[in-house]
Structures are given as structure tokens and as C-alpha cells.
Amino acid sequence: MAYKHEDLSPPLDSTSSPPPLFDGTTRLYVSYTCPFAQRVWITRNYKGLQDKIKLVPINLQNRPAWYKEKVYPENKVPSLEHNGKVIGESLDLIKYVDSNFEGPSLFPTEPERRKFGEELITYIDTFTRALYSSFKGDAAKEADAQFDYLENALKKFDDGPFFLGQFSLVDIAYIPFVERFQVFLSEVFKYDITAGRPKLAAWFEEINKIEAYKVTKTDPKELVEFYKKRFLDQQ
Ligand SMILES: N[C@@H](CCC(=O)N[C@@H](CS)C(=O)NCC(=O)O)C(=O)O
Numbered sequence: 001m002a003y004k005h006e007d008l009s010p011p012l013d014s015t016s017s018p019p020p021l022f023d024g025t026t027r028l029y030v031s032y033t034c035p036f037a038q039r040v041w042i043t044r045n046y047k048g049l050q051d052k053i054k055l056v057p058i059n060l061q062n063r064p065a066w067y068k069e070k071v072y073p074e075n076k077v078p079s080l081e082h083n084g085k086v087i088g089e090s091l092d093l094i095k096y097v098d099s100n101f102e103g104p105s106l107f108p109t110e111p112e113r114r115k116f117g118e119e120l121i122t123y124i125d126t127f128t129r130a131l132y133s134s135f136k137g138d139a140a141k142e143a144d145a146q147f148d149y150l151e152n153a154l155k156k157f158d159d160g161p162f163f164l165g166q167f168s169l170v171d172i173a174y175i176p177f178v179e180r181f182q183v184f185l186s187e188v189f190k191y192d193i194t195a196g197r198p199k200l201a202a203w204f205e206e207i208n209k210i211e212a213y214k215v216t217k218t219d220p221k222e223l224v225e226f227y228k229k230r231f232l233d234q235q
Contacts, residue, residue, distance in 0.1 A: 003211035004050050008032070011059035018066040019056060026053045027081040029071065031060045033223075035176035036090040037078035038216050042172050043094045045212035047103025053080075091121060094169050106169045113157065113164045120153060120163055120170045128177050135231040139189045143181070147193050147200060150174070154199035161199075161206040175207055176216075183220045184227045 011032065019027065028044060030037035044053045058067055058077055068075040072086050079088045080096070087096065098106045108114060127146050134142030157165040164170055178193070182204070185191040194201035207213055 003045075004048065006050050006055075006215075008055070009057065011057040012064055013059040013062040014064050016064050018064065018070060019054075021070055021081065022084055025081070026083075027056045028053050029056045029058055029067070029077050029079045029081070031077045032057055033218050033226075034060070034077050035180060035218075036076075038176040038218075039090045039172050040078045040080065040093045040097060041216050042175070042213050043097045043106065043169070045215065046106065046167070046172075046210070047097065047101055049097070049101055049103060052101060053097070091124075091173060094172055098169060106167070106172065108164050108166070108168065116153075116156060117164050117168060117170045121173050123149075124173055124177070127174075131177075131181055132231065135184075135188075135227075139185065140191050143185055143189075143191055143193065147197060150178075150203075151197040151200050154203055161202045163203075167207075167210065171203075171207060172213075175213060176218075178204070179217060180223055180227070183223050187220075187224050188228070188232070 019025070028037075028040055030041055041055065044050070044055070058064070060077065063075070071081065072079040072088055074088055076088060078090055078093055079086050080093055082100070087093065095107070107117060127149070130142055130146055131139075153163060154161075157163075159165040160167075162168060162171045163174075182193050185193060194204055
């Protein structure tokens, strides 16, 4: 199926009025640069739900007060307005969107693949935390350990280039963070995450061909500036 192109609307800020909340429209609130929101955005795109789930971008730096007051008291993105409720947490949301909407299934049925998929999804917080906290220390050493872990995981099922063979929620959970680490490690530490890791190289190449993901990618220059300030205290 051809990928359906959509124009992205500008983020809503403190001067914007709220959408007509709870009118039966399903809305996915995101920030275009948030890796957690990106997971749900990719899932929605891959399942071809552009017309069923309306994307509502929020400017997190200048947030509309109604977002916390009327939509999501946690005041974070992503959140999903569906069937009169609002739910959050990206890892729960990708499963929710996969199970409750039409489109290709993004989690296998075979028990061994499901179990491995759950393990990899559980590991992701360890993966991201270890890398973020290494930026002020030995980033290359930690990157070696974390990307070797992914390289090994990619060896488990060899009937496709993805973690569970075919493209799944596991790839979607990791890619927003791998995208950012790839850019930052390469730019600041001259570290190539795919060097000596053929499985990871193939995974990264294949995922970068997926239109549903490509349209969600973050601007690398802005990312480097943002991460330098946030993790290295550099202006
Ligand atoms: N555990 C949450 C994390 C979401 C999150 O931290 N989102 C950030 C943007 S990337 C946010 O909304 N931050 C605003 C805030 O914490 O006030 C998830 O997986 O959805």
C-alpha cells in the first residue's frame, strides 16, 4: 500500500485554543521532537491510521494550559484521546494502538517471539539510561556494551532484518532512541554505532527505508545542539 502523505500542522502553544475535546475524534498528542511520542506516531503511520487518529502537535516549551487541565493531567506527551478517555505512556500506547485499531499487526503471535519481544521492550530503559549517563564519562565504552547487546539480539531470528524477524513494536520502541544516539555519538564522539556490527547496520538501513518512520525523524542539527546543552553543559 502506498504511503499516505500528510502535511504536518504547526504545534499548538499557550495562545492556541483547544480542539473540540471528546467529540468522538481520536487524537494523538505529540511533540514532533519527543522520542516517546515518536513511537506512537510511527505505529499510527505504519498501520495507515492517518485518517483515524488525528495528530495534535504541542509546543512543550510554551504549552497550552488546557493540555494539563483538560486533556492529560500528567502534562506529558504522548497521550491518546480515544473513546472518551485519555491514556498515556508510550510503551503502553504502542500496544494499545496495535491491538485496538485496524492495519497490519505489529506483534507476532508465536510465544517464543512474543517472550523475546517483551524482554527487549523491558530492557529499553536500561539501554537509554546507560547511554545518557555515559556522555560525561566513557561514552565509547558504554556504547560498545549497549550496541553489542542489540547486535546479539538481532541474531536471534534470522528470517528478516528486524528484532523479531519482521518489523514490530520492538523496532518501534528502540528506533527513536537509536536515531538520536547514532547522530550524537557520531557527531560528538566520532563513534559509529554500526562499525563491526553487521546486523545492526542492516537493521538501521532497513528501518530507514520505512516511510512511516522516515516522516517522523528529528532534525539532527537541532538534536546535537539540544543534547550538548542537556548532557554536556555546552552552549
Ligand atoms: N514515560 C513516558 C515519558 C514521556 C515524556 O517524558 N515525554 C516528555 C517529552 S519527550 C514530556 O512530555 N515532558 C514534559 C514534562 O515532563 O513536563 C512515556 O514513555 O510516554
